[in-house]
Amino acid sequence: MRVTVAGSGYVGLVAGACLADTGNDVIGYDIDEAKVEELNNGHIPIFEPGLAELITANRRAGRLRFTTNLVEAMEHAHAIFICIGTAPNPDGSADLSGIFSFAEVMAPEVRRPLPVAIKSTVPVGTGERVEQIIRGKAKHPVHLISNPEFLKEGSAVADFQRPERVVIGYEDAEAAEPIRELYVPFVRNQHPILMMGRKAAEMAKYACNGILASRISFINEIANLCDACGIDVDDVRRAMGTDGRIGFQFLYPGAGYGGSCFPKDVQALVHTAEANGVEPRMLSATHATNEDQKHVLFRKIESRFGAGVNGMTFAVWGIAFKPNTDDIREGSALTLIRDLLGAGAKIHAHDQEALVHLRKEFGERVTYCDQSYQALEGADALVICTEWNDFRSPDFDRVKALLGQPVVFDGRNLYDPKTMRRYGFEYHPIGKPVVMPGE
Ligand SMILES: NC(=O)c1ccc[n+]([C@@H]2O[C@H](COP(=O)([O-])OP(=O)(O)OC[C@H]3O[C@@H](n4cnc5c(N)ncnc54)[C@H](O)[C@@H]3O)[C@@H](O)[C@H]2O)c1
Numbered sequence: 001m002r003v004t005v006a007g008s009g010y011v012g013l014v015a016g017a018c019l020a021d022t023g024n025d026v027i028g029y030d031i032d033e034a035k036v037e038e039l040n041n042g043h044i045p046i047f048e049p050g051l052a053e054l055i056t057a058n059r060r061a062g063r064l065r066f067t068t069n070l071v072e073a074m075e076h077a078h079a080i081f082i083c084i085g086t087a088p089n090p091d092g093s094a095d096l097s098g099i100f101s102f103a104e105v106m107a108p109e110v111r112r113p114l115p116v117a118i119k120s121t122v123p124v125g126t127g128e129r130v131e132q133i134i135r136g137k138a139k140h141p142v143h144l145i146s147n148p149e150f151l152k153e154g155s156a157v158a159d160f161q162r163p164e165r166v167v168i169g170y171e172d173a174e175a176a177e178p179i180r181e182l183y184v185p186f187v188r189n190q191h192p193i194l195m196m197g198r199k200a201a202e203m204a205k206y207a208c209n210g211i212l213a214s215r216i217s218f219i220n221e222i223a224n225l226c227d228a229c230g231i232d233v234d235d236v237r238r239a240m241g242t243d244g245r246i247g248f249q250f251l252y253p254g255a256g257y258g259g260s261c262f263p264k265d266v267q268a269l270v271h272t273a274e275a276n277g278v279e280p281r282m283l284s285a286t287h288a289t290n291e292d293q294k295h296v297l298f299r300k301i302e303s304r305f306g307a308g309v310n311g312m313t314f315a316v317w318g319i320a321f322k323p324n325t326d327d328i329r330e331g332s333a334l335t336l337i338r339d340l341l342g343a344g345a346k347i348h349a350h351d352q353e354a355l356v357h358l359r360k361e362f363g364e365r366v367t368y369c370d371q372s373y374q375a376l377e378g379a380d381a382l383v384i385c386t387e388w389n390d391f392r393s394p395d396f397d398r399v400k401a402l403l404g405q406p407v408v409f410d411g412r413n414l415y416d417p418k419t420m421r422r423y424g425f426e427y428h429p430i431g432k433p434v435v436m437p438g439e
Contacts, residue, residue: 001182004029004077006102008039008066010046010260010327011119011149012083014156017051019081020058021161022185028066029073039066047326047353050157074109079178080116081147082130085260092267094123103130107137114140117147117168117179121205121265123272127169127198143175146198148205153259154324161186166193169201206272209265210283215250216257217289223253223431224296233431234413253431255385255411256293258321258331263290294332297383297411298339300428304407310344315379315403317372318386318412319351319358326353332411333385334361341365350375352388376402387412396423406437 001024005016008030020026030036038045042059044052058064067073084098099120116134118127131144146169151159166183170176176195183193196204219237226233233253241248257263266287273280302309321331328334337347341362349358350369359368369375372391376382382403384391392414400406400423407426408415417435420427427435 001025001178002076002078003027003081003182004073004079005081005083006030006073006106007083007085007098007120008032008035009083009085010048010153010156011151012081013039013044013046013055014048014051014151014160015081015083015119015149016064017054017058018157018160018186019182020061020064021054022182024063024182025076026058026064027073027076028064029068029070030066031068033068036066036068047324048153048156049324054157070105071109074106075111077114078112079182080106080114082116082118082120083149084120086120086122086264086268087260088264088267091271093271094121094264094268096122096126096129099126099130100133103133104137107134107142108139110134110138110140110142112140114142115145115175115179116142117145119147119149121148121209121261121268122146122202123206123268124199124202127202143170143172144198145170145176145179146201147179148201150205150208153327154322162189163187163191165191167196167201167204168193169196169198169204171198206265206269209262210269210286212250213257213262213266213290214282214286216252216254216262217286217293219251219253220256220293220296220430221289224293226431230433231431232433253413254293255297255332255336255430256290258294258329258334259327260329263287263330266290294335295339296430297332297336297385297409298343300409301340301381301383302343304428309340311346312380313346313348313378313404314340315348315350315369315375315382317350317375317382317384317391318388319349320354320386320388323386323388326351326357328354328357328361331385333358336383336385336411337362337366348375348377348379351386352390373398373402378404380404381407381409383409383411384414385411387414396420396425400424 003024003026005012006029008028016026016028086094089095127144127146134142223233240246270280270283319333347366349366350372355368409428413429420435424437
């Protein structure tokens with residue numbers, strides 16, 4: 001099928017590349033000229049495992065190209081996927097201006113009856129509003145389908161190619177059929193394509209992110225309580241997670257969730273609830289708990305060093321909001337760095353993929369280190385914000401020798417306290433007793 005994907009970010013690039021890979025003829029349309037030029041020159045602007053290979057192979061096969069030319073994109077389209085960003089407005093609601101502006105300009109260019117599937121995460125009722133905008137100006141019938149995306153950054157390609165389920169929300173079953181057919185090659189493992197009403201599909205995406213975020217905030221609150229009571233949160237987690245009704249997923253205590261989805265989606269759902277006269281007590285608490293948790297590492301550092309933080313240098317390992325991505329949006333490392341700089345500390349930051357984005361945020365105020373051990377040179381202590389795989393078993397002797405003081409604050413609980421004790425570190429994890437050298 002000839003498919004146009006509007007928006008060439010994390011979701012649009014992955015969806016476009018995966019759809020091209022099953023034989024569809026795909027155009028990625030975006031308003032960002034620099035990004036489109038980069039893509040057409042064979043450079044992939046984001047890091048996502050397997051994505052560069054997939055884009056390169058499908059461009060070579062002539063099934064995938066990118067354009068800023070709307071007329072070309074619309075001439076091509078027999079189905080459209082909208083993957084445009086929906087960042088939060090200052091009041092927490094989703095900013096839909098990118099989607100509405102696309103609907104306004106594409107409508108007069110519609111060449112044939114079309115399904116338009118919104119993959120962006122959008123509040124209940126957005127499909128209806130976008131359909132009205134397009135129908136007001138288009139010469140052919142257009143049906144808006146809700147097709148929320150559940151991929152996870154870091155494993156986005158694998159998630160798209162083998163989804164646990166696909167959700168398709170529609171008002172007109174026949175119009176949704178081409179979208180359903182596009183997904184059939186991805187669910188040969190018998191995972192379901194769930195067909196439902198359009199508003200239910202829009203709500204389903206937010207409800208999924210809401211419950212996952214609430215599990216993280218819940219375990220973080222329990223971890224803070226464990227800290228206060230001198231309990232190891234891992235014992236508590238083991239007892240919780242082995243309960244089949246609870247399970248272990250999303251019960252890892254840490255320095256708070258980040259990324260481009262959970263923070264904004266929880267806030268947007270709060271906004272939707274309030275707009276509909278429902279008090280979102282759980283969702284509001286989930287968000288507030290997380291905002292506070294992003295300061296947990298700084299609080300531990302401050303309670304350890306007091307005013308001495310002023311003038312100290314901290315190595316920060318991990319800037320991306322999670323491993324295997326270069327996305328730093330809303331990440332806890334950003335909060336930590338702001339807190340430390342505010343207290344007069346210096347930062348040596350290291351990340352496998354995200355330093356380029358960090359530099360845009362902090363410029364010359366941070367020292368950027370391509371190598372993890374380089375960040376330790378001249379640093380007084382180490383702080384870990386992201387669980388990149390190669391941080392899990394470092395050369396602890398080398399870490400200790402390079403640090404001014406053998407002190408590690410671990411926002412992802414990567415290390416076994418016994419190991420840290422054996423190597424002579426002072427170790428501050430989340431929700432677990434502090435390890436002091438010599439004890
Ligand atoms: N990133 C994720 O993990 C993820 C997962 C599931 C759902 N989502 C949702 O998918 C949507 C897109 O997220 P993303 O992370 O890919 O965003 P992104 O910021 O990486 O990409 C959005 C792209 O849209 C383009 N754009 C903006 N206005 C446009 C317009 N008028 N016409 C054409 N292109 C336009 C931008 O230039 C950008 O390239 C969001 O609603 C997000 O919540 C994201």
